[in-house]
Amino acid sequence: xxxxxxxxxxxxxxxxxxxxxxxxxxxxxxxxxxxxxxxxxxxxxxxxxxxxxxxxxxxxxxxxxxxxxxxxxxxxxxxxxxxxxxxxxxxxxxxxxxxxxxxxxxxxxxxxxxxxxxx
Amino acid sequence: xxxxxxxxxxxxxxxxxxxxxxxxxxxxxxxxxxxxxxxxxxxxxxxxxxxxxxxxxxxxxxxxxxxxxxxxxxxxxxxxxxxxxxxxxxxxxxxxxxxxxxxxxxxxxx
Numbered sequence: 300x301x302x303x304x305x306x307x308x309x310x311x312x313x314x315x316x317x318x319x320x321x322x323x324x325x326x327x328x329x330x331x332x333x334x335x336x337x338x339x340x341x342x343x344x345x346x347x348x349x350x351x352x353x354x355x356x357x358x359x360x361x362x363x364x365x366x367x368x369x370x371x372x373x374x375x376x377x378x379x380x381x382x383x384x385x386x387x388x389x390x391x392x393x394x395x396x397x398x399x400x401x402x403x404x405x406x407x408x409x410x411x412x413x414x415x416x417x418x
Numbered sequence: 419x420x421x422x423x424x425x426x427x428x429x430x431x432x433x434x435x436x437x438x439x440x441x442x443x444x445x446x447x448x449x450x451x452x453x454x455x456x457x458x459x460x461x462x463x464x465x466x467x468x469x470x471x472x473x474x475x476x477x478x479x480x481x482x483x484x485x486x487x488x489x490x491x492x493x494x495x496x497x498x499x500x501x502x503x504x505x506x507x508x509x510x511x512x513x514x515x516x517x518x519x520x521x522x523x524x525x526x527x528x
Contacts, residue, residue, distance in 0.1 A: 346516070349515045360516070399466070403469075408465075410462075
């Protein structure tokens with residue numbers, strides 16, 4: 300079965316960096332585009348970043364553009380989110396999600412990893 | 419990339435229907451037939467309920483239906499059941515490989 304397992308979250312000071320990982324299994328990872336979506340405590344969902352199946356195209360929400368980088372290693376079935384210059388308002392649960400091909404929607408989601416930005 | 423507008427709450431009695439609206443602009447909801455709806459229980463991952471405005475993934479009951487008119491999309495849950503009590507989020511493609519979500523609607527089954 301499809302599994303997405305995020306890791307790498309934790310407590311980090313403002314201005315510092317963090318790298319999140321998403322290990323995929325149960326499907327051919329290299330066939331699918333992927334996204335990162337976050338949810339601040341008690342708040343709604345916010346799309347963060349997108350990457351095509353081959354990593355050739357990426358896209359970012361305005362709120363993270365220039366600070367976050369999405370990447371993938373298809374040989375390791377792993378998706379990454381490199382987060383720089385972290386701010387208090389980046390505090391959230393970060394989840395990776397698989398795109399349902401051709402539909403601009405996400406059919407499988409991980410449980411997420413919590414990132415807390417605090418001094 | 420402004421968030422889509424959803425009512426914060428909606429409710430209905432078991433067996434009734436509830437409709438949730440999702441209002442965007444011509445740059446997102448109105449410009450593409452790529453509106454999706456997700457159901458989320460507290461502390462759980464979102465579940466895809468509707469994609470491409472009105473299509474249901476395998477396993478989603480046909481009590482859930484989606485539609486769109488202009489810049490507003492809607493999710494209707496018919497024959498409400500206790501298990502339908504959850505948060506519901508709409509999302510829309512917004513061009514240039516970007517997405518935007520709604521603020522979420524908490525559905526209560528009375």
